[in-house]
Every structure is written in structure tokens, then in C-alpha cells.
Amino acid sequence: MKKVLLVNTLIMTVFILAFIQTGCQKPPSPEELKASLEIVEMETKWVKKYYQPWPSKLTLVPAISFRVKNLTEKAIRHISFEAVFRFIDNTETLGEGFLPGIPGGAIPPGEMSDVILLKSRLGVEGKSINHFRNSPHWKTALVKLFVRSQGSRFTLMGEWEISRKIDFKEPESYPPKKEKKLNSY
Structure with missing residues (x-):
């Protein structure tokens, strides 16, 4: 009987420890989450999704880059980010960017993450950078x-607001090759 009680106590202890260690805790509130981190070095821009020199085609998508600063006394783990892009005069989503976790795994107390870049899946098509500007x-x-x-x-x-900065440089065009004329004899 004592062995059964000991085994049951041991099993119960293992389950309790496993429950605590797996993070089965109450999720942080929005206020706690906002107070635990800070978005720093944020930049918005347009980046290349697709480029084709001939026939000219360039697709640009909106993007946001930033770093995350840990404001707590514990390492921050298990954070996901989602960026939702839309045109200012439109209620429909232009696209989304999602990052399921922090690159590098965790952010130590008082430290910052590497740069995180989230970009939309959809964008605007044009022929060149000058085409976009106009x-x-x-x-x-x-x-x-x-x-x-x-x-x-x-x-x-x-x-x-997404800035009008375009983070892409078109390759310089080369002068057209001169055709050799064939002389008939």
C-alpha cells in the first residue's frame, strides 16, 4: 500500500512539474505585453518583390523593419509578429507579413533583437522606379x-505610414550592341 501511495505521489509530482515547465500559464494581457517590449529603429519602405529587365517589370511591396527591445528582467521568448498593410483610402488589406518567432530564439533582459523585416505578399506593379514615382x-x-x-x-x-523610400536599385542599362554589317562580295 505504501508503495502504491509513493508511486502515485511521484507520478503526480512529475505531472505538476511538467505542467509548470511547459508554460501552461495565463497568457500576458495586452498591457503586460506592451510594457514588456519596445519597437525601436523602425523604418518603413517599399522593397522589390519581382524584377525583370526585359520586358521591363518591377513589383514593389510595402515593408517594415524594426528591432525589439526587452524591457523586462527576464528573457523574452515565443513572440510572433504580424504586419497588416493597406492603402490609406482603402479598407481592404493590401497584404500581410508574419514572423512566427524571434530570430535567435530569445532576447535577454535590456537587450535588442536583430533587425526584423516584415513585407507584404502583394504590392504594386510598374515598369521602373521612375514609373512608380509618377x-x-x-x-x-x-x-x-x-x-x-x-x-x-x-x-x-x-x-x-509607409514612406515613399524604395529600397531597390535597378541595374544600370548597357548601351545597345552595335550590329556588324555584313558586306556582300
Whole structure:
């Protein structure tokens, strides 16, 4: 009887420890999540999704890059980010970017993450960078950045206008080759 009681106690202890170690805890509230991290070195821009020199085709997508600073006294793990892009005069989503975890695994207390880049899957097509600068289809876009940690709901960290900066350089065009004329004899 004592052995059965000892085995049951041991099994119960193992289950309790496993429950505690697996992080089966209450997820952080939006306020706790916002207070635990800070978005720093944030930059919005347009980046190349597709480029084809001939016939000319360039697809640009909106993007946001940033770093995350840990404001807590514990390492931050298990954080997901989602960026939702849309044109300013449109309620429909232009696209989304998702990062399921922090590159490198964790952010130590008081430290910052590596640069994180989230970009939309959809964008605007044109022929060249100059075409975009003069295009009526290249409208002002916005991004909303959400964060999620340990089973919490997505929490809005901020909303920013996408700058008109294009982070892409077209290759310089080469002068056309001169054709050799064939002389008849």
C-alpha cells in the first residue's frame, strides 16, 4: 500500500512539474505585453518583390523593419509578429507579413533583437522606379504592427505610414550592341 501511495505521489509530482515547465500559464494581457517590449529603429519602405529587365517589370511591396527591445528582467521568448498593410483610402488589406518567432530564439533582459523585416505578399506593379514615382496607383499605404506571446491575442503595437523610400536599385542599362554589317562580295 505504501508503495502504491509513493508511486502515485511521484507520478503526480512529475505531472505538476511538467505542467509548470511547459508554460501552461495565463497568457500576458495586452498591457503586460506592451510594457514588456519596445519597437525601436523602425523604418518603413517599399522593397522589390519581382524584377525583370526585359520586358521591363518591377513589383514593389510595402515593408517594415524594426528591432525589439526587452524591457523586462527576464528573457523574452515565443513572440510572433504580424504586419497588416493597406492603402490609406482603402479598407481592404493590401497584404500581410508574419514572423512566427524571434530570430535567435530569445532576447535577454535590456537587450535588442536583430533587425526584423516584415513585407507584404502583394504590392504594386510598374515598369521602373521612375514609373512608380509618377504612378497614380502607388498610393500612400499604412502598416499596423501586432505582437503575440505565449498564447495571447494579437496586440496592436502601432500604426505607421509607409514612406515613399524604395529600397531597390535597378541595374544600370548597357548601351545597345552595335550590329556588324555584313558586306556582300
